[in-house]
Amino acid sequence: MAFAQRNGTLCAEQLPLDELAQRFGTPCYVYSRAAIELAYASYSSALAGRDALICYSVKANPNLAVLALMTRLGAGFDIVSGGELARVLAAGGDPGKTLFSGVGKTEIEIEQALQAGVRCINLESEPELERVNALAGRLGRRAPVAFRVNPDVDGRTHPYISTGLRQNKFGVPHDDAERLYAKAAQLPNVEVRGIGCHIGSQLTGPAPFVEAAARVAALASRLEAAGIPIAHIDLGGGIGIHYQDEPPRPVAEFVAGALAALGARRTGLILDPGRSIIGNAGLLLTRVEYVKPGAAKNFLVVDAAMNDLLRPALYDAWHEVRAVREAPAGARPVTYDVVGPVCESGDFLARERPLVAGAGDLLAVMSAGAYGMSMSSNYNSRPRAAEVLVDGAQAHLIRARETIEDLFALERILP
Ligand SMILES: *Cc1c(COP(=O)(O)O)cnc(C)c1O
Secondary structure, eight states, rough: OOEEEEETTETTTEEEEEHHHHHHOOSSEEEEEEHHHHHHHHHHHTTTEEEEEEEEGGGGGGHHHHHHHHHHHTTTEEEEHHHHHHHHHHOOOGGEEEEEEOOOOHHHHHHHHHHHSSSEEEEOOOHHHHHHHHHHHHHOOOOEEEEEOOOOOOOOOOGGOOOTTTSSSSSEEEEEGHHHHHHHHHOOOOOEEEEOOOSSSBOOOHHHHHHHHHHHHHHHHHHHHHHHOOOEOOOOBBBBOOSSSSSOOHHHHHHHHHHHHHHTOOEEEEEOOOOHHHHHEEEEEEEEEEEEEEEOOOEEEOOTTTTTOOOHHHHHHOOOOEEEEETTTTOOOOEEEOOSSSTTTOOEEEEEEEOOOOOTTTEOOOSSSSSSSGOOOOOOTTOOOOEEEEETTTEEEEEEOOOOHHHTTTOOOOO
């Protein structure tokens, strides 16, 4: 267990979280190397012996240390911006194993990706196909491309993270895919490599994932029958993790279902998981500033806020909150809302939780490794939290806490 109670204190691997708080301050993201590697292994072992590539989705957590760890494990990357491409390169990642996804790639980003030699550009519209063809021509290259197809499958997840429905902005319509591939095959400066889909995030069961795989595989077979070879099928990411009471569905179940849906097609499978690699491998460590009893509610006002972890405010997401120190025997829990200091009523990390905690105590907001730090902001002029990666009995500061000076270093007062 990456995060477990030992001698009355919650630990990250071998290190007590109160020691980490003392050393690095709070709020602070804490990750477990072992947990990241274990999650990656659930994919690599489910795919062992196959011609398959795991492309870690950088937006889940783009810290260079995480990307370097992924590189060492043999992963490729799924990126959605020029900034993420630069991070992959800075971390020593292989552009030849990197997919460039996203609905709004700019000319500069496409040029950078072509010059870096990415494995594939995942196109999301016809104008993007034309733009990539033109830019590749100008650079004297052939751009490796795939279309992200919207399979019109309901991921049955939160509407903000559901992406595979007809009404979503992502991908090209399933019904239009054959026409677009025929067009791509005629263009001089693109080379069709594969096909992809990604139906959403935090999928709690394999059924929609497998259904999308089957639809995309059938489409790939029709394209091949029409003389357009499809070297890879990218089934996206989206496999859910344990936040609250979701039944833990092993990655192997999703992978087995997808492989079955691909049928005779045994080569060129790509998956791009993010959340399921790093989500449960991180927590947000925070300290209680005030206990504020109220007429209708009791509040624990902590030093982390929605700018550090946006998911509760944005998706009404549920994160487990644990006291770092075990409650003394006989202590009675009180029901609290755990809130930050930001001036928004939406600034909460958890609501209606029975906890034993007082001012100065430490809390751990669990399952915060994915879409935590990566969605953080400086709202209310709050410096971003430090990030620490624990490896056994070693703690590495992988991102220093921002300073107040950092906040306005790029700003200028009028002359
Ligand atoms: C965000 C994203 C992923 C990763 O999703 P997770 O839910 O974090 O696994 C994979 N592929 C694409 C195209 C994405 O946009």
